[in-house]
Each structure stands twice: as structure tokens, then as C-alpha cells.
Amino acid sequence: MIKFRNVGKRYPNGTVALKNVTLDIDQGEFVAIIGLSGAGKSTLIRLVNKMIEPTSGELVVNDTRVDEKLNGFPLRRFRRHIGMVFQSFNLVPRTTVLKNVLGAKIADKGFLASILGYYSKKDQLDALEALHKVGILDKAFIRADQLSGGQMQRVALARTLAQDPSIILADEPVASLDPVTADMIMTDFRRINEEYKITIIANMHHVDVALKFVRRVVGIRDGEIVFDGPSEAVTEDILKRIYNRELTEDDIMFKKVEVV
């Protein structure tokens, strides 16, 4: 359960990224956040695991108040069960896929085991199982920088699954993939959401991807929520309100396939 109550974020340079956001997300929901770049999508999801600190309002994630008092060890323990997936995958190059997934386990380790990079048999089996869940077990011992973009995003997904998360935050997970791969990755996301009841919050620039895969859509414009409802309820007018203009080709992913 994630509860935003009048949450705002103002950056030190004066930019107001979010104002008065009130939003409830239940466990197991799949939510897409759409809007122009710069509308505050990234800020919104980074607030959830306190990669960014809110400046006003109240944010409660799984009964933990996310505020300036959440720091140090409690903050790290809180982040343990919130996964995060990025647009550029953020895998560690020059090391194997398995080591990348095992990286999600390092937070549980003591100092010596961290330094030596020691992982137990259970850790390794969990990591391999996570790779199996996203269907790339056969790539486990290959270097991560030798994979294609779609495979990399699957490894990133496996990395968050190895955290055994209750929430996955996805920051533009398919924006740097081609349409076919994007479709596959989004199918993975939906399957994970349904099978393991993991809450997924995904920032999406591409409207059609969001509408195709996600049940609940939140539209933000200039740091404010201007729409919140099921994807079937999204109309041309609502999109115009969110984007403050007509949709362009850049906002659509799958249309390009027809052109090709």
C-alpha cells in the first residue's frame, strides 16, 4: 500500500517538480504514469524509495513513513523490498549476468562478505531462479555487456526479482528498446505483476504502450495529477489535457512498426 498525501517536491534550485500529489496504490496494482518529459514522472517514482526526498506532505509506503527521519540503516532496510528498473538498464558491465543479479543480494551481507563478494548457495540459486523467471537462465554466465537491450532489461528485471520485492519501480523501462522487444518486456512485467502480486509503478512516455498493458493510468502535467483512472477511460481529450497538445509520433511506440 502506497499513500501519497499532498506530497510536493521542490528542488534546491527552486524548480517545483511535484505539487499536492495525493494518490493511493494498493498492493498488486500495475500503474502507469504518463506525461511529458519534465512533468515530474521520474520524481514521483523516486520518492517511493526515497532516492529523492519529499519537501512537503506525507508519504507512507507499506506502513513506513518516508520522510527526512528515514535514514541510514532503516532506509536501507526499507529499500530492500522495493525493486527499481531503469531506462538504460544500469547493469554492471564487465561482469557476468549472474553477478549482476547477485548484486541485489549484497545489501543483506556483512562487511567482510560484501568486500569478498561472497554469496551463499541459496543466494546463487535465488538469483538463477530469478533469471529463470524472466527466461534467460541460459545467459547466466555470459558477460552482461554482450547482451542485447531486451536481454539487458530482463537481467535488470531478474535483479529486482532477486530482491523479493513487494514493489517494482520502473523508470521508462522500454523507452530505449525497439517496439517488438518493448512488447516482450511489457508482457514480462504484466506476468510478474499477475503471478507474484507485486505492485508495479512504471513511468511511460509512450501512451499506447501504457494503454495496452496497464490497467490503471495516472496522468501528470506540471507536477500535478490531472487524470487517474482505468486505461479504458482514457480518451483523446484526456490525453490532450495530460500532454497539453496533440500527440505526436514521439509519444507513440507501436505506430512506428506499421511504418517499418
Add this chain to the structure above:
Amino acid sequence: MRKLIALLQEIFSPYVSKAARTYKAKDFEVTAPYPITAFIALALVTIFVLAVEASNIDLVQFFGNLNNMWRILSRLLQPNFRFLPRMTGPMIETIQLSVGGTLIGSVLAVPVAIFSASNIVKASAIYGSVRFAMSLIRTIPVLVYAAMLMFIVGMGAMAGLVALSIFTFTIVAKMFYEVIETVDMAPYEAIESTGADKVQAFRVAVLPQILGSYLSIVLYSFEINVRSAAIIGFVGAGGIGLLLSDRISWRQYEDVGMILLVLFAVIILIETLSRYLRRRLA
């Protein structure tokens, strides 16, 4: 004569007149940049003259004693193989010194490199001052360190070891922090988002990116250290250099030739091995 004057005018007028450097085409005009070639040439000639004066060039003596050099060279080319047993000890010591200096220096360099990297340490006051201090230490050549250490830790291998360690420390720290600064920090953020602390995130997300380069830098400094270790003995700091300078002062050039032959083989062997390993690491 008139032609000469015209030529001189052609050469020198661009230096004084902007008009002479301006070329008119039909629709526009171009001014050529100020010609500096002549000034550079003049400066080089001046420096050359000053340098010749400052360095007591004595060509008469040089050519007069040239046969001396040929005699030495021809004796160098007839190595005395019976000298081999006497040089194995110092030769091994040379390798020991370079291995030890490389290991000590490159371990000590790691924390300093991390503190010099602007993407890890955000405070410019810290990494700036660390870098400045390191560049001061780096200016002093390794042999000068060895010569000074002779007075501090006494004659022998220890002075050489410390000097080589200092040298390795400075060069590895510099090359390594430049590598650290090219690291992709996005995976670091990803690992931090899993609840890892900074040390853990560094271990998981940064270390694999830099370990190969680090080992490669260490091997490179080892290659340099072998060469330095071979001459460090000339100032009394252990290794084969001690024997070399001794044999040269006794004018036993056949022995010197033998040492050079073995040194040549060892250096080539070590460099080939090191380059092979570095290619594997890349």
C-alpha cells in the same frame, strides 16, 4: 638585386602589415592569420645557441675520443659468459625489488586514487588537494628518491624498495583515478536502490568495471619498475646496477656486456609476459 628586395618584401611584409595578409576575392576578403613560423624558427635557433653554450659542447674532444667509444662498444659485444654465476644473485634481487615495489606501491595507491576521483569524492577541495600533493610527489624522479633514501635507510636493497614503492604509488594513483572517473555510475545508483550501502554498491557496481584496468596499470608500472630497478643500484640502492657500475669502473666491459645481455633477455621476457596478460585483461 631588385629581385632580392622584392623577395624579402614578400617574405616580411605579412609580419608588419595586415593589408599584406588580406586577400581580396570577388565578393569577400580574407585575412590570413599572423604568420608565426618565422618566430618559432628564430626562437628555436636562439634556444639552440644558448643550449650549445650552456652545455659545454666540445666536439673536438668528442671526435678525438670517439675511438675510445668504439673500443668500449666492441668489448661490450664480447660478453664474458664466465661472469654469469656472479650476476644471478643481483639479477634476482633486481626482480625482487621491482615486484615488491610494484605490490606495495599499487596497494597504497588505491585509497589515494579513490580520493582523487571527482565522481566518487564530490568535494573538489578534497580531490583537488590530494591530486596536487600527488603531482608534487610525482615530479621527483625515482632515482632521486633512491639517492635521497640512501642517506635515510642506508645503502642496500631497502632504499631501492622504498623508492620503487613511492614511484609506483604515484603513477598508479594517477592512472587509476583517471580510470575511476570514466566509470559508469548508473549501476551504482541501481545497487544503492536495493538498499546497499556505499561500500557495498562500490564493490558490486564499480569494482568490476575498474579491476581489469587496475591490474593492467599495475603490470604497466611493473614493466617500468624492472627498468628502474636495473639502474637503481648505480646510486647504491641494490639490484644489478650496483654490479654494473662496479664493473664499469673496473673497466671490465666484457662483464658489462654479459650483464646487459641477460638484462635484455629478462626485460624482453617480462614485457612480453606483461603485455600478453594486459591484452587478456582488456
Add this chain to the structure above:
Amino acid sequence: MNYHPEVLHSYEHRPKTLILKLSITLGVILLFFWSIPSFDGPLISESGLDIVTRMFQGLINPTWDKIFSLKTFHVPYLMYETVMVAFLGTLIGTVVATPLSFLGSRNITNSVIAFLVTVLVVLIRTMPFFVIGLIYIRVVGPGVFAGVLTIGFTSTGMITKLYTESVEDMDKGILEALDSTGATAVQKLRVGIVPQLFANFVSHSLYRFDINVRNAIILGLISAGRLGFELQAAIGNFRYRDAGAYLWGIILVVMIIEFASASLRKRLIYG
């Protein structure tokens, strides 16, 4: 938790690196203990510690007269002399290396000559430069002239190597184009080769000049240069404040030349 059989299978077949890692670690540790020279007593004696303290004091409060005096054999003069020795040595190296590098380039001469040049370069580069220094001292006597000759000789190796790499990277399309216009060899050199290589060559020589300044200092330790010699003599005679002055001279001259050489090379390469 139950794992999928395929997961168990890949776990069983994972690459096993533990033994390799352990043996490398053990190897490095053994190598370390093998390489440390044996010594009795403390690493640094009381008198050694005393010298360190005095040297630091000398560095903080050097003989200022020697630093700020333009007299011969005081610090600025020694710095100047060091640079001049390095300049002449680099010049000799450059002059000798230019024809050698063309002979050593596989795209210009045949491979036998190129190979011979390579062997020569390797020989020069592995020759410890103090040996060359002492041989030249036998020929022309101790002093900076021996230093110039030594630096000239040793620079030739590296400069030839760097020049050869440039020549081998040269764009030969221009030469073919000139051939088709019927240019003579001199014209080809003037129009096709010199403009391409000039900046590279100067840049390589500047790089070696930087190294040569350090070598000119070091040569003082075997009396083929003055700055290193004076430093050694000052410490040997317990004149620590003088030693501080010479050390500052070394630091300054190396820093200035390093900076000048690096910024000139940057300008040459990026215009």
C-alpha cells in the same frame, strides 16, 4: 523454496573459479614475501629519522638565496641548464630518429630493413641509460656534455618508435593522388608527407622532451648533469637547506616542462 530443475542444473554446472581465485591470492602473497629484502633491526634508524626531519625542514625553509639568485650554479641557472641539456638531447634524438623512422616503417621500406631498425630500437630502449652515461663520460669526461650525448642516444629509441608508428598510420591515398599528377619525390615529400607528419612528430618530440628533463636531472647522480649532482652533494654534506632549494628546483622545472609540453601537444593535436 523449490527451485526449477533447470536452475539446479545450471548451478551444478556453474564455472568454478574459487580455486583459481584462491591460488592467485596465495601466489601474490607468496610473491610479496619473496620480494621483500631481509633487513635487521628497524627499517629506519634514529639518525635516518633525524635526516628525514631535517630534509623536511630544509624543504619548508630552503636556502632562499640560492632560489632567488641568477648566479651561475644557483637554482634558476641549474634549472635552465637542465632544460637546455634536455633540449639538445631531444634535438639529437629527433634528428637521428627522423631518417631511422622512415627506414623502420613497413609501408615504406622492405621488411628486412624495418626489422633491423626495430631490433636497434629495442636494443637502445633496453640499454640502462646510466650505462650509456658512464660510457660517454669515458669518452668526453664528466659534465653536462656527457649528459647531452646520453639523452640524445637514449631518446633516439623511443622517438624512432613513436615516429615509425605515425609514418605507418600515414594516409597513403594522398601519395597515390600525387603520383597520378606526376609529382617528383621531393614534391611528394613537401606536399604529401610533411604536412601530415609534422604535428605528430613535434608532439612526440615534446613528449620525449618532458621525459628528458627528468633524465637530465637523474644524470647528475653519475656526474653527467648538475642539478642531481648538487642535490646529492648537499645531502651528503648535511647542507639540508641547500638540498631543499635544489629539490624545489627539481619540482619546479619538472612541473613547468610537464605543463608546457602537455599544453603544447594538446594545441598541436586539437588545432
